Amino acid sequence: SERHDILIVGGGSAGIAVAASLLRRDAGLSITIIEPRDTHYYQPGWTMVGGGIFERSQTHRPMARVMPKGVQWIRERVARFAPEKDEVILEDGTRLAYGVLVVAAGIKLDWEQIDGLPGTLGKNGVTSNYTFETAPYSWELIESLKEGGALFTQPPMPIKCAGAPQKIMYMACDYWQDNKRLGGIDVAFHTSTPALFGVSAYVPALQSYVDRYGIDLHLESRLIAVDGESKRATFAEGDGEVTRDFAMLHVTPPQVAPDFIADSPLAADSGFIAVDQETLRHPHYGNVFALGDVCSAPNAKTAAAVRKQAPVAAWNILAMLNGADRHASYDGYGSCPLTVERGRIVLAEFGYGGALQPTFPNWLIDPTRPSRLAWHLKVSALPWIYWNGMLRGHEWLARPDIEPGAMEEPAALEAASP
Ligand code: FAD
Structure with a gap:
């Protein structure tokens, strides 16, 4: 050879x-x-x-x-x-x-783990930023949505860019708020994780945006099935299952x-x-x-x-x-620029064990607070x-x-x- x-x-x-x-x-x-x-x-x-x-x-x-x-x-x-x-x-x-x-x-993005998802991804209001093909559809849905349920999901760890499932949600909410539509849209975040973010230093800033946008937060809630035709998503929560209607669904696929x-x-x-x-x-x-x-x-x-x-x-x-x-x-350095609104980012940078590893001095970018400079970055x-x-x-x-x-x-x- x-x-x-x-x-x-x-x-x-x-x-x-x-x-x-x-x-x-x-x-x-x-x-x-x-x-x-x-x-x-x-x-x-x-x-x-x-x-x-x-x-x-x-x-x-x-x-x-x-x-x-x-x-x-x-x-x-x-x-x-x-x-x-x-x-x-x-x-x-x-x-x-x-x-x-x-x-x-x-x-590997493991779409098959979710019943009904592969056949409906990219249509029926079901989208994901995790593929080149479907990312533009997310924006199409966000721009056109006037009312109804907007669901955002996060599978169990590990996934690439653990912040991405919620980044798109905050940007969508910010857009709907600017366009006076947020009141008519029921936004929910279903994450399989036990907390909003794995490193606790960033949670207060993120939680304040969850509150500001009125997002219904479901921790330890895992998407298991999607029925695109009838626009219903099913989640495993605790010992049971809940099914919810949606107008748009942004899925972050399980990853292996x-x-x-x-x-x-x-x-x-x-x-x-x-x-x-x-x-x-x-x-x-x-x-x-x-x-x-x-x-x-x-x-x-x-x-x-x-x-x-x-x-x-x-x-x-x-x-x-x-x-x-x-x-x-x-x-162990990794970074996740969390887009909490259009124009501001919480720049999460951390290493093994959740140790904060900011690149910039605190006076330039406070890592635990939304920053305009981080958005430009x-x-x-x-x-x-x-x-x-x-x-x-x-x-x-x-x-x-x-x-x-x-x-x-x-x-x-x-x-x-x-
Ligand atoms: P990839 O870049 O995915 O490359 C893997 C390569 O291996 C591919 O080109 C593939 O074709 C090739 N390959 C696969 N199988 C085979 C095979 N059998 N034989 C040969 N080649 C093969 N990171 C950040 O730092 N900041 C962010 O804000 C951020 N946001 C993200 C948002 C989204 C929606 C997504 C999807 C990712 C994001 N990431 C972000 C994560 C980042 O893109 C990945 O962590 C990074 O691309 C990992 O690089 P990689 O080379 O390991 O994998």
């Missing part, structure tokens, strides 16, 4: 960012990315598409354009892993051998590790790729790394997390290849940082913590830094 020095599975946020990060450090590396799609998506933009702020065209670019120069792109799908032989097997049966494997295949990941020898019990949560290295197969939504580390699954993980993984891969025994470590700065920084291996605000005495930064990186 063909041999690849560094083989990356997935060309999403994590796969492209880690490839770019590696090449910044050593332009001579031979890197291959396996990615079946011809389009790369900026998923954090989908919340803004659903909220009527962005056009969908702002959230995608041709895959060929984001592939770092010098990377070999194999447009195929991985089917299986054989880590004891250092091989991956593609869907067409081709076996590829590797020196280092990096798994960055994302998370992709099947070929969960079924592989690399998976942890959770189904995600087992990694040491600081080094992002597999605990058993030392030449295997994983980052992004597919890895088992207990951080908030976000592109913001990937921004910090990519340089850590890159560093540790190079340390391994160079025989260095010191490593860079990832502190989300609308203008973050997409630019994504396309031009993170996907190109620039590590603005994301240089990794390296253990004291770790190997010197390779000269190639210093020369290339802005």
Whole structure:
């Protein structure tokens, strides 16, 4: 079988960012990315598409354009892993051998778990910002809704961007309030979680918006079935079930590790790729790394997390290849810009154990309160940082913590830094 020095599975946020990060450090590396799609998506933009702020065209670019120069792109799908032989097997049966494997295949949206949902998504008032196809339908529904029930749902954790299920709800309420319609619309949030947000520091600000908009909050309430034709949604609550009518339903789908990941020898019990949560290295197969939504580390699954993980993984891969025994470590950083109204965001930034990790000083952005500056950051700065920084291996605000005495930064990186 063909041999690849560094083989990356997935060309999403994590796969492209880690490839770019590696090449910044050593332009001579031979890197291959396996990615079946011809389009790369900026998923954090989908919340803004659903909220009527962005056009969908702002959230995608041709895959060929984001592939770092010098990377070999194999447009195929991985089917299986054989880590004891250092091989991956593609869907067409081709076996590829590797020196280092990096798994960055994302998370699976598991629509099938909800009875009746796959057949009605994208019509009958049923929408989701979680797909490129349906995000514009969210805005169509929000803009046209005059009265009736508007239901927003959140499945059990883990999900990517845990704030996204409620971001769209607040933006919708703000729009309805501005247009004097909120009084006629019954808004409810059904979340499977026991609290409004996993990190308690952000709950008071969010709760104040729930109160302001008059949202009917149902904690530990899980969507189990949708009847699109009759516009009814059924939820499991406590020991029983409740069915509610809706005019619009925004669904955040249950999310699990992709099947070929969960079924592989690399998976942890959770189904995600087992990694040491600081080094992002597999605990058993030392030449295997994983980052992004597919890895088992207990951080908030976000592109913001990937921004910090990519340089850590890159560093540790190079340390391994160079025989260095010191490593860079990832502190669990993730971020969720919570759009509480059009023009204001609560900028949640936190690491392992819910430790707050604000990027900005408190006087500039108070992380627990709605901020106008944070809104501009989300609308203008973050997409630019994504396309031009993170996907190109620039590590603005994301240089990794390296253990004291770790190997010197390779000269190639210093020369290339802005
Ligand atoms: P992805 O970017 O999803 O990429 C996975 C890639 O793997 C895909 O390109 C896929 O084609 C490929 N792949 C899958 N299977 C195979 C296979 N068998 N073989 C080869 N390749 C395969 N993050 C934030 O930081 N801030 C936000 O505000 C935010 N908001 C969000 C809002 C929404 C609605 C959504 C959906 C996400 C949001 N996120 C946000 C989360 C963010 O988009 C993800 O955490 C991030 O994209 C994870 O990157 P990834 O590379 O792990 O996965």
